[in-house]
Amino acid sequence: METSISAPTVLTALAATLLFTLTILLLSDLHTQHHLPPGPLPLPFIGNLLLLLNPNRKAHEVFRSLGHTHGPIFTFWHGREPQLVISDPATTASLLEACSAIFSSRPRLVMLSEIYYQGSGLFTQAYGREWTQRRKLMTHALRPALLKGYGERQDAEGSRLVAELAAGVEWKQAFERYAATAWCVRKKAQVQNFLHLAVPGRYWAETFPALIYMPDFLAPWKKAARRMGDDDAALNRRLVEDVRAQGDGAGDSLTKTLLAMDAEKEVSGRAFTQIPGALFSAGLDTTMSALSTFLLALLTHPHILSFARSEIDTVIGRTRAPVLEDEPALPYITALVREVLRWRPVTPFGIPHASTARFEWNGYVIPKGTVVLASHWNISMNAEYYPLPELFEPSRFSQWRASAFQAGV
């Protein structure tokens, strides 16, 4: 006797399976949520993503107000993925520093790591054998003794920057040239778009990684990110080839150090040229951004400019430019630099970390692969550590008192 299964029965079975799967996923998420630090109430499957959709509120401001409500560490659900967001330095140190063996990896970043860098990104790499190999090379190229050797060039570039600004060179152009030359090699930078790709909630592919399999004609964002990544890789390659072609005649640089170490034996191709390239970008955008904030802060706070100038006139005089070695004698300038970095953090979210194992901490259970953001914006704007955090006030970082330099103001 032949038996046939009717269409409604198949549909009912499918619906029941789907419902069962969704219920299991939901229960599993609720279980995870129960053991993590509290945060805004997540919706099933989309988590807290709706909080990031308001175009009038920047993501770092959303995180800051969540930090006010939920305390120094809270959980933000990026779809079904929990992310821990830290808002104070003590919690950052006790998790990311004290437990660095667990929290030094990077999360899966679809746009940045997989599409833009095609797996070659140094700062977006997950913990493992290659991570260790490349970190070893990088640490070697950044040894303090070697970095000291760049001091003279940095001093010279500082003087050149001031001379250019005084001669009327457009500030952005002058800052870009300074940042590119002082930190790495002499190459005008291409625009680096990777920070744009890293903003939480900007791309749905981070929440639903399967979207990277969409064909290019349906996913122009994918093509654009890949093209930017390829341009970046080409620039990195030219940077290395340029230094290689100059041989011993090339000026000292991180790239020259890496070539001299024969580092390509350990890491080759795009992954190798990404190391000096990554250091170049790490120093370029960050320095440019900090200099821009410095300019903004001094133009909008003329009394602080007067104090800074008065310290330089008193300690250095007017016959020479300050150099790096003068730093200990310039407490107000040192405090000013710190306040610039605090007032408008260059990387508002920091760079995301990820855990490599299940971890119990302060009564919470943090699953393997949990993303951890030490939010620089939340930390810098934490009134417990920095009273009146919106205020630009260098003296919060020093024993410096205005009266010491009033005479010269």
Ligand code: HEM
């Ligand atoms: C204003 C200047 C700078 C700022 C604000 C800045 C910010 C940061 C941040 C937030 C991180 C991530 C730390 C973490 O993993 O939690 C980082 C890492 C790093 N930065 Fe910087 N940086 C600056 C300048 C530079 C310069 C000039 C260089 C090198 C030429 C550099 C090279 C690096 C390296 C090698 C790492 C480690 C990356 C890794 O291990 O994945 N940075 N920086």
